[in-house]
Amino acid sequence: MTADISVRNLVKHYLVPVREGGLRASIKGVFKRRHRRVRAVDGISFEVAKGEIVGFLGPNGAGKTTALKVLSGLLYPTDGEVAVLGHTPWQRRRDFLSRMTLIMGQRQQLFWDLPGIDTFLVNKAVFGLDEPTFESSFNLLSEMLELGDLLYKPVRQLSLGERMKSELAAGLLHSPSVLFLDEPTLGLDVTMQQRIRQFIKDYNAATGATILLTSHYMADVKALAERVIVIDQGRVLYDGLLQGLVESYAPHKTITLHFEQPVDVKDLERYGEVERIDDLQFRVKTAKDAAPGATARLLADLPVADLSVEDPALEDVIDQVFRTAAE
């Protein structure tokens, strides 16, 4: 498979002014400015194959958005090589810009005081879409995102979710083959999150587009990405299958138990770490290898009414990745 996105040792540092608080520091700052070098992205490398959906994960300030901005041509890197669709992004060639999009989960390209349709007509002109192409793309997006008459209301009167749907549609009107999605479901309610997620999935299936997405909602990542790249402090901590991440960083399972009658906690403690929910319900965190044996013994020895065995929440796994890296 060919790589649509190729990143080699990407570095992006910023110089930010620093000064202490107070008047004295302000006056000193007039004569002498101090700067601090922020290593937003500090030597990351990865490839994304054509048609792949990859989740880009990391805490706030990890460098995800900065990396996406470099990849979409908004920022010049400090060092490193990047090729997206065979182009160097920051040269911003017409062919490159016409085949990719960056969509961020906040107010972006829509004309604030005008109905969304006006932005669509501008994009139609600047991307050079002919009438049939525009019509078919517009109708497809309207249908998939259920836009209805949203595009005929001034953008400032739309709700956050409605605006996000309009932003997505405006960013995809030119049918890009590479999508950079930065927190596409940020601030949306659960229903709208699911709808956007399904849309991204359908768009990928229908067009074979390559998608790199960041999200703080693990549900987004679980629903969309088989592969994840975890970064922190500008460096890649993990790059591989999502399932592999769980296996590598969460070598335990959680057994949730519902008993017919109260049991002694001590009887559970020999299987692992116990969390009491109420008199009849408990959670036991046990080593992954020991889980099948523990389950069998619990069923045999105790009055179990119901039992389930689960991997830990993805949030906990990611947290474990960062803690391991910090150690």
Add this chain to the structure above:
Amino acid sequence: MRQILVGFAAFTRSELANLFQYRAMMFLYALWDVINPIIYLIVWSLVAGERQISGFSRDDFVMYYLVFMVVSHLALAIEVYTFGPLIERGQLSPRLLRPIHPWWHAAAVNISYKVVNLIMLIPVWIGLFLVLRPAFPGDWMTVALFVPALAAAVVLSFLVGSLFAMLAFWTTRSFSFWQIWTSLLFLLGGQVAPVAVLPGFVRDVAVALPARYALGFPVEVVLGQLDAGELVMGFAMQAGWIALAALAFAFVWRSGIKRYSAVGA
């Protein structure tokens, strides 16, 4: 090129629609373009009285500032207010993602602003001309020369305005630098006084600097105040300053965009 023009036309249409949302605000801005020259018109008319100042009679001052009113509106640079903040707030990002240079959008904003205001200003201008009825000292030749002089002033003004706006790549206080240019326009561009009226040494400086060519020069042209030598020299200076500003524009854009940090967006 066709693609650029199609895009530019689309930007202009949407910006016009956008500006029509703020008719009252636009009218207040436009009003200043009228009031400001009227103040100079009244002051110089009173100062001149029945005598002449450096060859300008009271009627000449009235005519000068009436035409100046039109030129100063058409050659107004607004990029420090419209484009600079986009850089400072990271809002340039969506414009950088479109396959057309962001300055085409900025040019569309500039033109739309002037077109919308013209709708309000033209009746005001006609009214003032009818009320004051100054004698027009030019002829068809000066009117013909006025067109390229005005076009060049508009282009030069846009380029200079853009250069100052792009200082926002380096500083969050680009407005303070902009004061340098507005002061030059005020003192040496033909605003506080026609350049011909300025004292000898100051006039020589005004003739050499770009401010006059972005503002007062077209007024001097249409009113027939310049002889053939001064006209040739004036157009040559306009062309020279435009070339220099265009080179600086290209250089500053290329350097500035490398520093763009897309903060917050």
